[in-house]
Amino acid sequence: MLLLGVILLAVIAIFGFVNRVPVTVDLVAWRYDTVLGLAMIAAGVVGAFIIYISGVVAQARLRGKLRSAEARVKELEQQLKVAAQQIPQITYGERE
Numbered sequence: 001m002l003l004l005g006v007i008l009l010a011v012i013a014i015f016g017f018v019n020r021v022p023v024t025v026d027l028v029a030w031r032y033d034t035v036l037g038l039a040m041i042a043a044g045v046v047g048a049f050i051i052y053i054s055g056v057v058a059q060a061r062l063r064g065k066l067r068s069a070e071a072r073v074k075e076l077e078q079q080l081k082v083a084a085q086q087i088p089q090i091t092y093g094e095r096e
Contacts, residue, residue: 016041 019037 012041 016035016037019035019040021036023034023036023039025032025034025039
């Protein structure tokens with residue numbers, strides 16, 4: 001995994017050095033002059049961060065659903081235990 005990270009970092013660095021065309025980034029009222037490679041790398045990092053945050057939120061939501069499902073399972077197990085204890089006490093009518 002570390003090797004893959006080093007290779008990816010090298011590819012990103014090479015990409016940044018190769019794309020040295022100056023560009024102006026305009027965002028609402030903000031203007032910034034930079035090189036194309038850096039702008040694209042920054043856009044990728046921001047996009048990856050947004051995806052990471054949305055994944056964390058989804059994971060937290062699923063964790064909450066899991067907790068409620070586990071609580072429901074415990075409740076149903078208790079009901080089953082009570083029902084299993086009552087089965088021997090049930091008497092059926094006498095046969096004619």
